[in-house]
Each structure stands twice: as structure tokens, then as C-alpha cells.
Amino acid sequence: MYKADQMWVAIDCLVFGYDVQEEKLKVLLFKRKVDPFSGQWSLIGGLVNYNEDIYASAERVLKEFTGLEGVFLEQLHTYGKADRDPGGRVISILFWSLIKLDQLFKDTANAHGAKWFDIDELPQMVLDHCQMIENGKEKLRFQAKNAPLGFELLPENFTMPQLLRLYQAIYDQQLDDRNFRKKILSTKLLVKQDFKDKSSSKKGAYFYQFDKEKYQELKKKGYHIEFVLK
Amino acid sequence: MYKADQMWVAIDCLVFGYDVQEEKLKVLLFKRKVDPFSGQWSLIGGLVNYNEDIYASAERVLKEFTGLEGVFLEQLHTYGKADRDPGGRVISILFWSLIKLDQLFKDTANAHGAKWFDIDELPQMVLDHCQMIENGKEKLRFQAKNAPLGFELLPENFTMPQLLRLYQAIYDQQLDDRNFRKKILSTKLLVKQDFKDKSSSKKGAYFYQFDKEKYQELKKKGYHIEFVLK
DNA sequence: GCAAAAGTGTTACTGATACACCCATGA
DNA sequence: TCATGGGTGTATCAGTAACACTTTTGC
Structure with missing residues (x-):
């Protein structure tokens, strides 16, 4: 019990990461520390402070649990x-x-x-957090084709x-790699580097970087990119 | 002042209507009745009650101001x-x-x-309600091409x-009427009626109805329709 | 018969899909 | 030299965009 007859406003934060080695999407969970349901798996979260913008709350929660700042963070939905x-x-x-998930992290x-x-392979979670993750997955799938979010991962x-x-x-499906390259490169938002990743093949694969500034510029001009679907 | 050191959770409800005669999109506003800013224009809204689901709050607010129930109503964003x-x-x-805006209403x-x-032609509004309407307009434009929302209006x-x-x-732009018809009719979701609207021309234009059930069915099967863009 | 709005088809173009082979390299 | 993953090009198909004239009917 928190306190009778008072409304609380909380932040929950659904953190997606992608493990490049395992080639798997991951979600960050932690063991809840307050009753009810203390000890069960939960999204990271916390209460909004009285004088705190909700976006600042979310940043605080994210930093508390991951140490990270300045990463992609957006409001998704309110559960009430x-x-x-x-x-x-x-x-x-x-x-x-x-x-960006790496070993250090x-x-x-x-x-x-x-x-x-x-x-x-998610465990049981407290409250409606399972629903939250479902909504988040949907959003990720939706957004990944309407904006270059993949690069954040x-x-x-x-x-x-x-x-x-x-x-x-x-x-969760196979894509044709020739068409994929064509479509991604046609956006002109990737910058090919002149060095290779040789960790996964003998020939090596060229590195690319995403040109975030160019994307911001294009976006301002109302440009809309459709990223990969099938 | 509401009360010091307590957090309040409110609902605001952005109601869009379309005036078929005037051919104009409209927004429903009312004169705020509480201080601060009493007397100024505001979206319709109210506070969430302690034992009330937020969606039920929204339905209550909508009903209080319009008498309507069972219409399209969705959460959009939380301002904090x-x-x-x-x-x-x-x-x-x-x-x-x-x-659906009509004279009675x-x-x-x-x-x-x-x-x-x-x-x-919106007036000055209280708080961040102008921002809310901006976000709502964006959402309407976005949604109108990803789902058959137009029919709600x-x-x-x-x-x-x-x-x-x-x-x-x-x-806010001209569309080619031949292509428009083709695209809309290609969804097979409109049912042509055998009577005409003669109020706007001598020849008269056939009435159509939107087949909501068929749409729900298709949507369940994961079908995705792209409505008119240009 | 004419004014005013409703209704209809075809062509050109652009972007999406399907598909198979050669390349570079380390072991 | 061979096994492994990286990289490339083309032909077909589908959907979008551009575009102008005929129909109906009340006045």
C-alpha cells in the first residue's frame, strides 16, 4: 500500500536493446523492490516528483537504472x-x-x-507490464519503418x-538482402566508412554510419522516408 | 489554485467535427469555469476521479459536454x-x-x-491547449490515411x-477526384446505396455507407489499408 | 438549351519484388 | 583450394499519378 485516497503518478520505462552477437532483441527488467509484488520482474520505473517534468522523470529513471543519458526516449501511452x-x-x-547494447553496458x-x-522469452511481470511490452513491440515495429530508429539500437x-x-x-521474418541494401542506401542517409568489420567473415563487411544531421534536416523539410517493410 | 503539494490528474478532450455544409473541420471549445484563466477558451476537460478508469473519465467528460456516447475516443498524449x-x-x-456534426448537435x-x-480560426486558449490541438491535427492527418477514420466525421x-x-x-490540399474514387472504392469497404443526395446538384450524388463490420474483420486478419495520401 | 455538379478510363511512370552469381579472404 | 559470408544487377510487376470528356437534370 502506498497511501489511501491519493493519486500517484508513475513513470515506467520500456528499454529495448539489440544484441548484435546473439542477433536478438532484448528488454530490460528489474526485480521490483516495493510491495505489493516485491521481488517480481518489472519494467524499470519510479514515481514522478512534485516539481519534476514527466519527461525529466523518465530521464531520471533511465539514468538510475542504466547510467545512460541522451538516448532515444519518448512517451508511449498512459495506463490508468x-x-x-x-x-x-x-x-x-x-x-x-x-x-545501444554492449557488454560493458x-x-x-x-x-x-x-x-x-x-x-x-519474457518472465511473468507485475501489473500490466506485459501489456506495456506488447504495446511497445507494436510501436517498435511500426516506427522502425517510418523513421530510422534502427540506428539507435x-x-x-x-x-x-x-x-x-x-x-x-x-x-521476425527474412528480408531479401539485395532489396534491403538498395532501399536503405536509396535514402542517402548512410555514410560508408573505409574500414571493415572482419569479426564475422574473412572478406569483412564495410562499416556504415548513420547521418543523423542530414536526417534531421530532411525531417524539418517535411521529408518522409518509408523504411523497409518486407 | 487547486491545492498545494498535491498532484492532480486531468483529462482534456480534443473533439473534432466536420461541417458538411461549410466543408470545414471544427474543434469544440468551451469557456473555462475555474481559476486561473476562468472565462478563457479551453478544450473540454475535467479531473479524473479517484475510483475512475481514465478512459471512463474521458467518456464522462465527453458526455457532459456533448451528450454523446459510443463515438470514436482514444488517448493521444500526456502533458506533464x-x-x-x-x-x-x-x-x-x-x-x-x-x-458527426449536425445542426441538432x-x-x-x-x-x-x-x-x-x-x-x-482558433482563439487564444488556456495553458498548453494550443499545443494539444497541434498534436491532434498531426495525428488526424496521420491516422486519416492509415485507417478509415474519415467516416467517423x-x-x-x-x-x-x-x-x-x-x-x-x-x-488542406486538392485531390484528384478520379484517383480518389478509385482508391477509396478499391478497399471494397463502401457500400453504394440506391438513393441519391440531391441537395447539392441537379444530377444528385449516390449515397454510400461505410462497412464497419467488414473493416473490423479485415483488421483482425492483420490487413492494413492505406487510405488516400495525395 | 444551358449551367452545375457527378461520374467515368487510359496511359505513362515510378517504385517494389523476385531472383543467382561473383568476390575477397583466412585457414 | 575451398568454405564462408559479403556484395552486386536486371527483368517483371503493381500501384500511383496525370489527365478530359460525357452524363444528368432542374431551371
Whole structure:
């Protein structure tokens, strides 16, 4: 119980990561520390402070659990069923975040009692967090084709095969790699680097970087890109 | 001032209507009755009750001001800057609604102290309501091409020219009527009636109805329709 | 018979899909 | 030299865009 007859406003934050080695989408969960349901898996979250913008709350929560700042973070949906939390009347604003997952980062999360779960092997979760993740997956699939969000999930330097596999993980289906390259490159938003990733093949795959500034410019001009679908 | 050091959760509801005669998109506003800013124009809204689902709150607000139930009503975004309301800490969940505007209804709204404004002739509004409407317009434009929302704004029986003009009002641009018809009819979701609207021409235009059930079925099967763009 | 709005088809073009082979390299 | 993953080009198809005239009917 939090406190009778008062409304609480909470932030939950759905953090997606992509493991380039495993080629799997992951979600960050942690073991809830307050009753009810203490000890069960939960999205990272916290209460909004009285003098705090909700977006700042979300940034604070994200930083508390991951140490990260300045990453992709957006509001997704607000959950407000009267009985969604048996501990009291809590309205929760869900944010979602996309981050670049690397080994170092996995360790940090671990240290904070958080854990990365495969998106298709999620444990039982508290409250309506399962629903939240469903909504988040839908949004990710939707957004990944209307905006270049994929890049938020990959290292600054990434290869075409990595990008392809990321999209395949998001949509859970095979994509034709020739058409994929054509479409992605036709946006003119990728900058080919002159060095290669030789960790996954003898020939090596060229690294690319995403040209974020150019994208922002185009977006301002009302330009709309349709990224990969099938 | 509402009350110090307590957080309030409010609903605001952005109601769009389309005036078939005037061929204009409208927004429903009312004169705010509480301080601060009492007497100024505002979206319709109210506070969430302690034991009330937020969606039920939105339905209540909508009914209070319009008498309507069972119309299109969806959550849009949550506004939570700490200083957004000088009267206290209020977090507002914005819903949006699309309704069929007719003369009878315009009178009802009037009786409740609400008023319909042309979407491009809006008055000054309280708080961040101008921002809310901007976000709502964007959403309407976006959604109108990804789902058959247009029909929520027209009478049950509508003609092709009416539908065309509605879309033209939403996108604020001319559309080619031959291509428009083709695309709309290719969805197979309109049912031609065998009577005509003779109020706007001597020849008369056939009425159509939107087949909501067929759409729901298709949607369940994962079918996705792209409505008119250009 | 004429004014005013409704209704209809075809062509050109652009972008999407399907598909198979050669390349570079380390072991 | 061979096994492995990286990289490329073309032909077909489908959907979009551009475009102008005929129909109906009340006055």
C-alpha cells in the first residue's frame, strides 16, 4: 500500500536493446523492490516528483537504472485503470527507450539488479507490464519503418548485414538482402566508412554510419522516408 | 489554485467535427469555469476521479459536454510539465474524439456553453491547449490515411464528393477526384446505396455507407489499408 | 438549351519484388 | 583450394499519378 485516497503518478520505462552477437532483441527488467509484488520482474520505473517534468522523470529513471543519458526516449501511452495496481491509485506514464547494447553496458545493468531478457522469452511481470511490452513491440515495429530508429539500437559503426539482421529480428521474418541494401542506401542517409568489420567473415563487411544531421534536416523539410517493410 | 503539494490528474478532450455544409473541420471549445484563466477558451476537460478508469473519465467528460456516447475516443498524449498549470501540479491526459456534426448537435453544444471553432480560426486558449490541438491535427492527418477514420466525421450516409471534400479539408490540399474514387472504392469497404443526395446538384450524388463490420474483420486478419495520401 | 455538379478510363511512370552469381579472404 | 559470408544487377510487376470528356437534370 502506498497511501489511501491519493493519486500517484508513475513513470515506467520500456528499454529495448539489440544484441548484435546473439542477433536478438532484448528488454530490460528489474526485480521490483516495493510491495505489493516485491521481488517480481518489472519494467524499470519510479514515481514522478512534485516539481519534476514527466519527461525529466523518465530521464531520471533511465539514468538510475542504466547510467545512460541522451538516448532515444519518448512517451508511449498512459495506463490508468482504477484497479491496475492493488497497492493504490497509480497512473503510469509509459516511456520507451532504444539503446545501444554492449557488454560493458550489460554489466552495468546487472550491477543495478536489472537483467536483459530476450523479447520472446519474457518472465511473468507485475501489473500490466506485459501489456506495456506488447504495446511497445507494436510501436517498435511500426516506427522502425517510418523513421530510422534502427540506428539507435546499433553501435555507431555498423555493417549492412548487422542492420539487415536487426530488421529481421524486429519483424521476425527474412528480408531479401539485395532489396534491403538498395532501399536503405536509396535514402542517402548512410555514410560508408573505409574500414571493415572482419569479426564475422574473412572478406569483412564495410562499416556504415548513420547521418543523423542530414536526417534531421530532411525531417524539418517535411521529408518522409518509408523504411523497409518486407 | 487547486491545492498545494498535491498532484492532480486531468483529462482534456480534443473533439473534432466536420461541417458538411461549410466543408470545414471544427474543434469544440468551451469557456473555462475555474481559476486561473476562468472565462478563457479551453478544450473540454475535467479531473479524473479517484475510483475512475481514465478512459471512463474521458467518456464522462465527453458526455457532459456533448451528450454523446459510443463515438470514436482514444488517448493521444500526456502533458506533464511541472509548470504547465500555474494553479497547481496538474498532469493532463489528452484524448481525442471524432464526431458527426449536425445542426441538432451544434445546438446541444451551444446549450452547454461550448462552441465550435474553425480549425484555422482558433482563439487564444488556456495553458498548453494550443499545443494539444497541434498534436491532434498531426495525428488526424496521420491516422486519416492509415485507417478509415474519415467516416467517423460524416453522417452514416455520405456521398463521394462529400468524402473527397472532407479529405481535402483534412490535408488542406486538392485531390484528384478520379484517383480518389478509385482508391477509396478499391478497399471494397463502401457500400453504394440506391438513393441519391440531391441537395447539392441537379444530377444528385449516390449515397454510400461505410462497412464497419467488414473493416473490423479485415483488421483482425492483420490487413492494413492505406487510405488516400495525395 | 444551358449551367452545375457527378461520374467515368487510359496511359505513362515510378517504385517494389523476385531472383543467382561473383568476390575477397583466412585457414 | 575451398568454405564462408559479403556484395552486386536486371527483368517483371503493381500501384500511383496525370489527365478530359460525357452524363444528368432542374431551371
